[in-house]
Amino acid sequence: MAEAEASRAPLVICEHCDSVYQRPVLARKQTAHCQRCGALLARGRRLSTDQLLALTMAAAIVFLFANTFPIMGISMQGLSNEATLWQTVEALAQGRITLIALVTGLSIIFAPALQIILLAWVLVHARAGRVAPGFRACMRALEHLRPWSMLEVCLLGILVAIIKLAGMLEVHPGIGLWAMSMLTVLIILIGGRDVRGLWDELGVGRP
Amino acid sequence: MSAPPYAGELGLQLCHTCDKVCLLDTHECPRCWSVLHPRKPNSLVRTWALLIGALILYLPANLLPVMYTDMLGNGSESTILSGVIEFWRGGSWDIAVLIFIASVVVPCIKFFVLGLLLVTVQRRSRWAMPERSRLYRFIEIIGYWSMLDVLVVALVAALVQFRALSTIEPRLGILFFGLVVVLTMMAAMSFDPRLIWDAEKNDVR
Numbered sequence: 063m064a065e066a067e068a069s070r071a072p073l074v075i076c077e078h079c080d081s082v083y084q085r086p087v088l089a090r091k092q093t094a095h096c097q098r099c100g101a102l103l104a105r106g107r108r109l110s111t112d113q114l115l116a117l118t119m120a121a122a123i124v125f126l127f128a129n130t131f132p133i134m135g136i137s138m139q140g141l142s143n144e145a146t147l148w149q150t151v152e153a154l155a156q157g158r159i160t161l162i163a164l165v166t167g168l169s170i171i172f173a174p175a176l177q178i179i180l181l182a183w184v185l186v187h188a189r190a191g192r193v194a195p196g197f198r199a200c201m202r203a204l205e206h207l208r209p210w211s212m213l214e215v216c217l218l219g220i221l222v223a224i225i226k227l228a229g230m231l232e233v234h235p236g237i238g239l240w241a242m243s244m245l246t247v248l249i250i251l252i253g254g255r256d257v258r259g260l261w262d263e264l265g266v267g268r269p
Numbered sequence: 270m271s272a273p274p275y276a277g278e279l280g281l282q283l284c285h286t287c288d289k290v291c292l293l294d295t296h297e298c299p300r301c302w303s304v305l306h307p308r309k310p311n312s313l314v315r316t317w318a319l320l321i322g323a324l325i326l327y328l329p330a331n332l333l334p335v336m337y338t339d340m341l342g343n344g345s346e347s348t349i350l351s352g353v354i355e356f357w358r359g360g361s362w363d364i365a366v367l368i369f370i371a372s373v374v375v376p377c378i379k380f381f382v383l384g385l386l387l388v389t390v391q392r393r394s395r396w397a398m399p400e401r402s403r404l405y406r407f408i409e410i411i412g413y414w415s416m417l418d419v420l421v422v423a424l425v426a427a428l429v430q431f432r433a434l435s436t437i438e439p440r441l442g443i444l445f446f447g448l449v450v451v452l453t454m455m456a457a458m459s460f461d462p463r464l465i466w467d468a469e470k471n472d473v474r
């Protein structure tokens with residue numbers, strides 16, 4: 063009986079308190095909240111597969127810019143120096159504290175890069191109406207990467223560093239910084255839960 | 270308005286990875302093939318362990334220097350708090366407040382809230398359940414902003430590298446601080462907020 067119930071009426075379960083509801087039909091930008099604990103239950107899909115793919119491609123390009131060009135530069139008594147994202151991570155890779163360089167590298171370079179690559183892979187295939195090879199692994203990886211992608215924190219960190227250094231020397235923002243800002247917005251748009259819509263859209267796992 | 274049923278009562282469980290509603294007696298999500306658990310496994314023990322680990326590391330994170338600054342031959346080390354005080358004295362009180370919130374207030378709120386949630390869940394307390402749910406979601410959102418100081422130290426150390434004039438280097442404290450952030454994030458992830466509501470049910474585990 064439970065079997066029939068699970069497959070017939072589309073249900074949602076609140077991940078914060080285990081309450082069960084009929085799946086609400088939501089328009090774009092509409093949200094449904096759990097009446098027991100108040101958590102977000104479901105959200106109307108904001109971006110279609112085409113839009114997600116377009117933004118993912120844009121993110122890939124901006125990512126290359128953000129990682130190629132210096133984030134910012136400083137100059138002091140005729141000397142100057144610049145730093146890219148990678149050099150920022152490298153600055154922490156010193157002897158005993160190298161472990162923290164790995165965490166930082168994950169949060170500002172590798173996690174966003176993987177998000178972009180995996181999204182591009184599943185979305186390119188989805189657009190052609192196919193289920194990408196390794197679809198399940200990609201979707202699971204995307205869920206697990208989400209909390210470790212911290213570009214917005216990095217952006218605030220850059221701002222603080224600029225103010226910190228501006229007191230003693232000259233600071234100039236680089237091309238990488240503008241690319242970083244755009245990348246942060248794009249990752250927030252594409253890295254969300256909209257991609258979960260692909261499960262239903264492609265009918266994966268449906269008997 | 271009657272209260273909605275719990276998934277367990279209907280013989281259902283949620284797949285945490287893909288949101289699929291699954292039957293309670295299945296062990297693998299038929300859609301995404303993730304392993305299913307009605308509740309996160311060993312949630313309380315894991316959360317306690319990670320929380321205590323983070324608390325222990327929080328001491329060296331605050332006591333040890335996080336940064337070494339060499340200005341024209343004058344070297345000095347600074348800790349997280351001395352960095353905040355320096356900003357404050359330098360007149361940038363807004364940045365001082367920002368770093369203080371990210372590096373001190375946020376981790377302390379996380380320690381306190383996670384401890385509170387763990388203790389109340391273990392006592393099967395029915396006190397303020399919606400509010401405790403909201404508290405959990407709050408610390409889930411604010412957690413990773415504590416990485417701010419790590420990133421600031423990394424950026425500054427990457428930039429200020431003028432051999433003769435001035436150099437800035439990271440120090441051991443930043444490793445401990447980063448680990449505190451990672452451990453508290455993992456602690457928040459391993460806590461299962463549904464345990465708060467299990468106090469309402471009679472036949473739990």
Ligand SMILES: [Zn+2]
Pocket residue numbers: 076077078079080081096097098099100101
């Ligand atoms: Zn709920």
